[in-house]
Amino acid sequence: MKHLVLCAALATAASPALADSYVPIKDQATFLSLVNGKELRNRLYGVRVSVFDNGAIQGAALGWGITGSWSWQDGYFCREMNWGGDPIPYNCQLVEARGDQQVRFTVDRGNGQSASFRIQ
Template sequence: MRTLLFALLLPTTSLADGFVPITDRETFLSYVQDRDLRLGVLGITLNVEPDGTIEGTAVRWEVTGTWDWKDGFFCREMDWSGMPIDYNCQLVEVRDGSEMRFTVDQGAGDSATFRLR
């Protein structure tokens, strides 16, 4: 279970599916500020705050972390109930203002799509 959650928190790519890349911090914050990022099937709820912190839960366990925006990518490191989730810079894309996809390794790796609530 931890491996699956780790892969999802790390965040597949395709531009033909309506997702539009976000390339700057201000646009990113306009979507996530005061909203939850949710991946319901695994019970993941995350809040990404303007002050560079990440808080939430995954499978009822606490998630904490920090983030920054670097060279057009969302870069973060997190801790999931004592399990470190390594630093990684991710491509962020949004669709219809209601879904946000994070793709690890600057868009070259696996992805996870969250609902914005």
């Protein structure tokens, strides 16, 4: 059950990313300049996560810790994580930004569900 809640939290929209005020991020340097060491928050689901330039992911959701690792591959953020002991499988995601205040991740290289986060 816990895994299903996090999946919902990390995929807040049930449709592929739409063309709106979000702009795709295609390179690792731009991605890191936006999020490195900052906290990404989705208040609706209580998700707080940070992505670091050393390839680490750390945070929490609904009281359980999140850890993981990531790399940048062919223009996509590829990660695997663990949430409170439950693995979250490897997936490469399209990353888009709305200015320097919001970032959106869309699973399956932009073909799946999306989750938006406020950058703190």
